[in-house]
Amino acid sequence: MNSWGVPFASFGFFFFLLIVWSIVWKGLALWAAAHDESKPWFIALLIINTAGILEILYLYIFRKGLRKGEKEVK
Numbered sequence: 001m002n003s004w005g006v007p008f009a010s011f012g013f014f015f016f017l018l019i020v021w022s023i024v025w026k027g028l029a030l031w032a033a034a035h036d037e038s039k040p041w042f043i044a045l046l047i048i049n050t051a052g053i054l055e056i057l058y059l060y061i062f063r064k065g066l067r068k069g070e071k072e073v074k
Contacts, residue, residue, distance in 0.1 A: 022052050029055035032063055 026045065033042040041058060048054055 018051060022049065025052035025055035025059075029058050032059055036064060038064070 029045050030042060033045055041062070045055060045058060
């Protein structure tokens with residue numbers, strides 16, 4: 001137990017969940033950036049670790065690829 005009365009094992013569990021969360025979002029964002037041929041975003045997403053925050057912002061705000069409801073213009 002630590003000074004807060006929480007076992008150290010629970011911190012390990014939450015850290016593990018944070019790692020899994022981050023890897024999932026990073027994978028999705030890197031795939032999208034590569035698919036959109038956006039090299040600057042791909043490099044930024046690969047280097048910067050933000051626990052999924054930057055990746056989520058890229059996928060839902062900054063991505064120029066197709067989003068739900070958008071039609072492809074040829």
